[in-house]
Amino acid sequence: MNLKEAAAREAALKTLLDVVEAEYKAARAETRTALESAAETTGVRQVAVTLPDGPDIATVSLSSGEAAAKVVDEEAYTAWVRDHYATEVERRFITAVRPAFTDRLLKQMTAAGAAEYADPETGVIHEVPGVAIAPARARTHSVRFKKDGRDQVMQAWREGRLTAAILPELTAGGAE
Template sequence: MNLKDTAARAAILGTLHKAIGDELKAAKRELGEGLRAAKQETGTQKISVSLDEGQDIGTASLVQPKAEAAVTDAEKFTAWVIENFKSEVERKFVTSVKPGFQKKLLDQITAAGVAEWADPETGVIHDVPGVEMQGRAAYTRMTVPDAGKQAIAQAWQSGALAHVVLPELTAGGAE
């Protein structure tokens, strides 16, 4: 392949890469919206993904992470740590809780599911001010095992996916 051909190939692949990336973002956004709607309407959170001939190639799921502890009022949280665990405070021009201690507390509070922390040395259970349990946003997860990827590759190579992918790419999405 000569340099001119290589440049043309790079330009074509770059343009297609961008167009496919844009379409993938749009498809994932649409999938997420659809899964959220399905969960509200019917409770469905997982669907199988199939090729036209009905062969299952994977799954798409709506994942709802468990709530996690978060510092919602840094001043109250820091004041509590200063009062109860002075060695875990770093003093600079500003007062802050050591990141390692904060992470440890938040991880343990998340595991407990309430804004309380049990001191392992004393057994005292502390209500931790400035920390609340907060829900996290649901997200979609696509799972396509190797066999599904192989089936997609074969369908692509045979041209069987042209009606699924090519109309979006040739409808002006590529710039």
């Protein structure tokens, strides 16, 4: 393959990649919305994926998001640490809590599911101001292919079975 042919191939593949990526993102958002709606109304959190006139190739499942402790009010949090754990405060031009201490506290609060810290030395449970348990990872979904699911998708692509039902926007070539 010469330079001109290599460049033409790259440009064509880049165009297809961009179109497929945009369509994938839209399809993923549509799937997540439908899964969330199904989970809310019927409790269904997963669905089998079947090719047109073909076998099951994958399972799409809704996953739960995660919540974690995070500092939401830096001033309130720093004042609390300064009052209760002064050795964990570094004094510079500004007052800041040592990152390692914050990380340790946030991990413990995440595990407890509350913005509270139990001092292991005194047993005192502190309500920690400026920290909240908040979504750390958005709810999402996953696609898990069966052993030969990807191969079956590629075979259906080669045979033209994906065009009408699954990929009409891509195969129409931009025509309305």
